[in-house]
Amino acid sequence: MQNNEENVNQRDEQDVSVQYDFSIKFSNNSKSQNLLVNKTLHSEDETIKSERDSHLLNGSKKSGNYCAVRAGETLQITPPRQQIFEPVKGQDKLEDGRNVNPTGKEIQNIIIETSLISSNPEDEGLENKNGSCDDQSDIESTDLSTPTFSFRALGSRHKLILISISLCSFLSYLCLSLIAPFFPSEAASKNVSDSVSGWIFGIFALTQFLISPVSGKLLPLMGLKFMYIGGLFIAAGCTVLFGTLTYIDTSSENITFIIYCFLLRIILAIGCCGLQTASFALVAKEFPDSVATVFGITEVFVGVGFMSGPAIGGFLYGSGGFIMPFSVVGAIMFLCVPFNFWLIPADTVVEKSSSSKISFWVMMKSPKTIINSFSTLVAAMIYSILDPTLEPHLSGSFNLEADIIGLLFLLMAAFYAIMSPIAGWICDKLPDNRGVLIPGFIISAVGMLFLGPSEILGLRDLLDDQLWLNIVSLIVLGIGSSLALIPTFDIYVSIAEELGFDDDLGMYGIVAGLWGSMYAIGDFLGPTIGGTLLDIYGFPFCCTITAGACLFMVPLLLFSWLYDTRSCR
Template sequence: MGKYTRQQWLTLIVFAIADFCSAVCVSLQAPFYPMMAESKGATPTQYGFVFGVFELTVFIVSPIYGNYLNKIGPKFMFNAGIFTTATTCIMFGFLDRVNDTTAFIGLSFAIRIVEAMGNSGFLTASFSIIAKEFPENVGATFASLETCFGLGMIVGPTLGGALFELGGYTLPFVTLGGLLICAASLTYCILPSYSNEFKGESHSSGSMLSLIKIPAIAIAAYAIIASSISIGFLQATLEPHLRPLELSPFQLGLMFVLNGATYGLFAPLWGWLCDKVVNPRFVVIFGSVVVMSAFILIGPSPFLPIPTTLPLCIVALVLHGTGFGAELVATFTSAHRDAVAHGFPDDINTYGLVSGMWTSTFALGAFIGPSAAGALFDLIGFPWATVFVVALHLIVGASFSVFMCCSRKKPGSGLYTKIHESLANSDPEKAGLLTGKTGGAFTRSISDSSCVSTTSDSSQEYYVY
C-alpha cells in the first residue's frame, strides 16, 4: 500500500466512505419494515417481493450499465447512482403516512425500483474503477472496501433500530439518507476524473453472453446467485423467525449486524488469499460448506431435533457471514481473472462487463432470495425453507469441485505473475523465486485466444505460475 499513488489513495478513501454510507441505507430497514408492512395489511409474500424487486431491477439494468460504462463515464455513473440511492432512501421513510395496503405496497415497489437503478450504477462503476486502478490487487482492494460495506451493515440495522425506537419510522431514513447525500457530495468533489484515461479505449467487442459462455465464469455466476439468495432469504424472514424470542427493535438490529460484521471482518483475508496464496475456487468451495452449516443450524433444519434458541441463531449468523464473504470475494476475483485469461482485453470495457455480470447475478439471487423466502415461509415454515438454501450451496461446492478435478491445468490458468522478458529468458527459476511462483515459466502471444493479454501489440508476454 505504500506504493499507492495519490489518485489511488483518493479513490480508496471516497469509495470507503461511499460503501459505508450506502450499506447503512441498504440495511437499516430490515429490522422494522416487515412489522410496518404487516401493520398496513401486507403479507410476508408481498413485502418479500418489495425486498426482491430492488434486486430484480439491478439484475436487469446492470448489464446495460456494464456495456455502456465507457460512454457514460465511470465517475458520472458513480456519483449519479449514489445520489439517487440517497434521495430515494429518504422518500422511503415517508411510507408510514400511507394507510391503504395497495397504495403502501405500490409506492414501496416504485421507490425501490428507482433506488435500485441508482444503486446498480454506483456498484458497477465502483467495481470497474477498482479493477482499473488496482490491477495487481483486485481481490484485496475489493475485499478491503467490502470491509467498509460490512461496517455499514453493522451500523445500519443497529442505528436504524435505535432511531426507530427514538423517533418512529421516518427518522432512520431521513437521518441516514441525509448522511449518504453528504457522502455523494464528497465523492463528487474528490473522486478523480477518468474521462481522459478511458477516452481512447474502444467499445468492447465482447458481450455479457460471451462472458457467461466461459465455463469457469458460468459456475462463478451461479455461486454468486446462490450466495446472494442466502442473504436475501435472511433479509426477508429473519425478523419473523426471531419474533417468538421477543427481542426489541434494537436487539433485532444487532442480530442483523452479526453476518455483516463477520463478512467485513474476514473479507480482507479472503481477498489476500485469492490474490497471493490459493486458487479462488478453493475459497468458494470452503464458503459453500460454511453457508450450508449456517442454514442447517439457523432453521434449525427439520432433521435436527433441537429448538430455536438465541445462541444457536447467533452462531449460525456468524457462520453465514464467514461463508458468503468467502464466496463473494473469491468469485469476483476469479471472474475478472478468467475473463482476461480467455482473451478479453484488459481494459475498462472488460472491467465493465465483469462488474455488470457480478452485480447482475448478485441481484438476481437477491431477488430470488426474499421473494422465494416469503412464499416458502408462508407455505412450509422457516425450518423447511432453509433446506432450499442448503441444497443450492451443495450444488455450488459440488460443481466447483468437479470443475477443478475435470479441467486440465494450463499455464496461466491458476495464479500467475507477469515478469520482464529479460528475466524470463535468463533465469526462469529465479523469476519464480522472486514472485513466489514455483510451477515454471511460459510465454503467450497476443494472437493466442487463451492468453492473458494486457497489451494491444503483437509482442509476447512472460509469466511464471
C-alpha cells in the first residue's frame, strides 16, 4: 500500500508525522476493525503494512493512546487468539474449507483486505481553528462493508459446536431452576423449613462461586474435552439421582433427606461449573473473532434455561410426580455425552495467554469493576429470590397448582428472552451501557413493589390477592431484569480494555470468571435471603427489600456515570 503524493509533497526534506486509520477485513466474515497508528514518513513510495492488535498500541484503542512508529519500520501486529498469514499465489491453497500454509498447519483466519482510509498531519491537529475536524484526504479506499456474525456462514462443524454449547448451557441452568415450582411444597411435606429449602436452592450458586476460579486453573491440566464431557456427565448423573430422593423415608427424621439434597446440589454445581468453564474456552477457541457475539448467544440460552426451568419442571411434575422432571432432563443430558465426545476434537488445547498483566485482583481494584459487580449481583437476585418464595406465595394466596405456577415463571422467562436481544441491540447503539442498566433497575423495582404488593405503597387493601397484578408484575420483572443484566458483561470487557488488558483468551477468561462469580453470589443470596425473609416477615417484605436493592443501584450508577463524564472533559 503506497501513500498518495499529496500527503508528502508538502515537505520533501522534513519528516511528516501522519495519523493513519486502517480497516482490516478478515476472511471468515468477522467484523472489520479500525485502527489508528502514528507513523513518520520519509518518502512518497513508503509502504505501510499493519495487521491489527490493540494491545501493542501502547494502550486501549478506546483510550486514545497510540504508539509512534519510526520511518522505515513495518508495524507487525498479529491479532490475538488466532494465527495470521497472507497466502502466496501458487504456493498456498485451501483444502476442505481450511486455510493452510505449505507446512499443512491449520490457519484459522486470513487477512484478505487492508485499506488505508485517511491521514491527518499531526502538526495541524485533529481540529482546525473553527473547532471542526480537518478534511481527511483519502489515500487508498475500498468500499468495505462491516460484516457481522452469521450462523449461515459457519461451517457445519462450527454450527454443531455452537448448537452443542447452547444446548448444554440451557440444560445446565435448567437444572438449577427446575425445582422452583414444586420443591418447596415437597420439602415442606417432609418437615423442611422454608429457610433450609432456600439454602438448598442457594448452595448451587455458592458452590459455583467457589469452584469457578479453580476450574479455570484446572482447565489446561485436565483438557478442554475432558472437562466439557466430564462436567456434562456429572451433571446428568446428579440430576437423575436427585429425583430418587423422594423415596427417602422421612417419617421419623428428615436429616438424611436434607443431607442428600445438599450433597447432590453441590456435586451438580461442580459438574455444571466445569461444563460452563470448558464451554467458554471452546467458544474462544473455535470462534476467535466473534467471542463476544457467541458469548451473547449462549447467555440467551443460559437465561432461557434458568427462567424456563420452573415451567418445564412444573409441567413434568404435574405429569409424573417428583421423579419425572429429573429423569427427563437427566436423560437428555446423558444423550448429549456421546454426541459431544464425537464432536469436540481431542486435540483442542487452551493456549496460555500472552498477557502478564491479567489478574482478577487488578480488575477488582477499579471502582468501575466494584460498581458493575454490585449491578451483576443485584440483577441476579431479581429472579433468584423468587425461586423459593413465589411458589408458596401463589399457592397460598390463589391455590394454584404447580404446573400453573410453572407457567407464570415461564411468562417472566418469555419476556426476558424477548427483551434480551433488544437490550443487547440498545447497548451496541449507546456509548455507555449504564444508560441501559439504570432504567432496568428502576423497572425491576416497580415490578417488585407491585408483586408483593409492598406495604410502602399503602394500597394493600386494594391490591392484595389480585392475580392479574401478579401476572403484570412478572412481565415487568422479565423486561427489567434483562435490561439490568445483559449490559454487565460488556461493561466488564470495556473496563478490562481500559486497564490495558490484552484482547485475548486470558482477558475474556478473567471477565467471564468475574461475571460468573458475581452472578453466582447473587444467585446464592437470592434464595437464601428470600427463604429467610419469607419465613420471618412474609412475601411482601421480601419484595420490598429486593426493590430497595434495585433502587440503591440507581444513584450509584448515576454518580459513577456523571463522574466519568466530567473526567473525560
